[in-house]
Amino acid sequence: MTDAMDANATGTGFKVEEKLFQNRYLVDVGRPHITIKPHDVPSKALLALTHACPAGCYSKNDSGQVEATIDGCLECGTCRVITAKTGDIEWNYPRGGFGVLFKFG
């Protein structure tokens, strides 16, 4: 079994950062287009983003809250759809021209 298949088995082992490294972004510094609402304990939906986000933008910090680093965001909207009912995040498009720039799409 390859490393990649192991990663699939656990769902977490693979480093998605290596994939994002290929992409072009124009980061809107200091103006993140996604923000997580303050929370003590994350909802199930919010917690799901730590694996469901295809860019690995969400992670759990040491004190148990979910944090987001959205520089690698692919703007798919998966996190927005998963948390639509719980309202855990505020999601907007990046300002015009900013964000991911697909070279091939």
Place this chain on the structure above:
Amino acid sequence: MIEERFDAIVVGAGPSGNAAAYTMAKAGLKVLQLERGEYPGSKNVQGAILYADALEKIIPDFREDAPLERHIIEQRLWTMDEKSYVGMHYRSEDFNEERPNRYTILRAQFDKWFSSKVREAGAILLCETTVTELIRDGAGKVTGVRTDRDGGTALADIVILGEGVNGLVGQRSGLRPELQPDSVALAVKEMHFLPREVIESRFNLKGNEGVVIEAMGTITDGMTGTGFLYTNQESVSVGIGCIVSDFAESGKTAYGLLEAFKNHPSIKPLLENSECKEYAAHLIPEGGYHSIPELYGDGWLVVGDAGQFVNAVHREGSNLAMTTGRIAGETVIALKHRGAAMSKANLAAYKRTLDETFVMKDLKKYKRIPALLHRNKQLFGLYPRLLTAAAQTWFRVDGVDKRSKENAILRSFRKGRTLSGLIGDAFKLARAWR
């Protein structure tokens, strides 16, 4: 921001928005198109297959200068388990025709080209401009849009929303409900570059011939979804997608699935020594007919993915997008020529026309399929395993007589799914398909 008043504003410069803007501009309407990306295509992701028929009805001579990759001469449908696939392949010299039927494309290049045609036809395109909300008059009719360009506004008789699957403008304006996690898929894709002669020898192609592989089975690890591999001129698009709620509940990652798919013994040799140059993700509306929202109202129309126009069974979307965009444009032109108002009652012609096309007919035909696929995970795990095992039993020559092999295969299906389960699945599938 813009003083003059437009006949129409189109939100988005993907296939549906471009089809609508082109159709209207070509007929002499004053069209403003707004796109949030740096250039048309910079935010857009697709497999991608272009279906010639839908584009021919808009730009008949598109083949002269559109950036097309390869025309498809072979379709491979694979049912996979961890080590094998059972395939149904169709390849025909008939697809090497003067006006090929389907092409692979790269959306960033293709959308730029389509957009250049829209501008040649006379539409005004503003990129790097995100529409933030709709403007309405006292009676609730949509009269324009507000953008993030200094909060500037633009006014028109009609706003056509081709804002894509994750279209916030229409949703936040209450024109359509929020996407449901169980009726939208998340797909991820990588672009793997290889010399064209390598692609041609690996896939048995010459010139600009291309191959499409669509795959299902254990590659989605028990979730509802499919994988794909498309040949471009000097690259291969490889990707996999599953329903969002399946990702949310299973704890699995899309990139983990993609890595495993790429490393499948049937896929890995096809990608060997390639250089990956991009990783993309996108949502696909897969709810089908029952998920189609309100498509028109006073001063607005919805086209493309924003209207859930995807035929998930046949992996068609861009042709539905272009067709809905074109018909939306034609509806507006007809009203304009009659001097009629862009009212809800008059715009109902859009839906009536769509009902008579393949767009609505196909979505209606398969209206039960999305729920069936979502609720019957055995189609993605158990059956692929049973099928591949049966194939191995059948093809392996080991001194066992053929009657015993037949019986062993039948027993494996009964044991795996029970006789009533098998009959029930066949019935459900037949009912959903017809």
